[in-house]
Amino acid sequence: MKKIKLDIVGLSYSQTQSGAYALVLGEVNGRRRLPIIIGGFEAQAIAIEIEKMTPSRPLTHDLFKSFAQSFNINIEEVIIYNLVDGIFYAKLICNDGKKTTEIDARTSDAIALAVRFECPIHTYEFILATAGIMIEGNDFVFLENIESPTEEKSPSSQGSYASLTDDELKEKLQQALAEEAYEKAASIRDELTKRNAL
Template structure:
C-alpha cells in the first residue's frame, strides 16, 4: 500500500450541517484535496492545537497523549485508511519502541491526536482517487456558472437535487465549488459524480 502524505489546509464551518465543520486535507506533493466533515468538538480540538492554545484543563486528546507517555507509548503516524459508504476510517499507529500497534479511530480524533504528537498524516492513493478533489480542476473550467445557466435546461440552484444535473453540469459545478473554496459543497458534488461512475 502506497501512502500519500497530507497536510491540513483548512477548517471551516459547514454550510449545510449546523454544528459541523469541513476539515480540508491537502496532498503534500500534489494537487488533490480531501474534504472530511467533522463534528464541532473535534474541530475545536484540532483548532486549539493548530493555534497552540493551552486549555485550563486537559481535553480528551491531551489526556490520550499524557496516558500514552505515562506508559512509554508514542504515536508514529496517522493513517486515513479506508472509505466505506461515505464514511472515512483512520488508524493511530503507536509504538513502545518494540511493538507497533494500529488503533482504529475516527479521522477527526486521529488527526487531533496526531497534531499533539506532531506526527505525519497519511492516506492512500485509492482514497484520494475515490474521494479527493483535484485543485487543478478548478483552474480548467471557463466560467462554469454561466455555462450551466446558458444551457437549454432550466436554471438550477445548488439547493435543487444534485440528481437532476447531468454529469457535465456536475463537473462544472465541482470546478466552481473548488474555485470558491467551498469544499463541503464540492465533496457532495463529488459524491454524486462517484455514484454514477
C-alpha cells in the first residue's frame, strides 16, 4: 500500500470531549486533515517539543529518546496503519544499525516520539478516506496553549502578564520551567512573542 506523508498542523483543546485535545495531522501537498483525539498529557508532551521548551527534568518521551539513543536505536518512521471503531493504531519503525523492528504504540505516544526523533509520519489512503476531512481556503497552523486537565486557570492569570516588563517575564518563564508548570510557561512565552512581533 502506498504511504501518505503527514505533518502536524494543529493542536488544540477538544470542543467535543472534556479533558481531551485534538491533534490535527495534514496531508503533505494535499488538503486533507486527519483529526485525532488525544489525552492532555500526550498533547502537552507534543506541544513542549514543537515549541522547543526545555523542561527542568526529562518527560517520559524524552527519557525514551535518551534510552534509545544510548543503545544506538533510532526511530526512522511512524506509521498510522489502522483505524478500528474510531481508534487509530500506530507503530514505530526502529533501527539499531543491524535490524529494523516494528513496535506497536498508541498514536499519541508515537507522534510525541516522532517530533523528538524528527522522523516522518505516514498513514495509508484508506485511513484518510475514512477519517480525513477536506479543508477549504488557505492552510493554517494553530497551536494553542496546552493545559493539564487537572489544573484550573485563574481568570486573572492571563491578563496579569501584560503589566510585567520583558525581564520580569523572562524570569517568570525560567521559574515556570523549573517548576514544570508548562501551561504557565506557554502563556508567558506567548506574551513575549506577542511583544516581539510588535
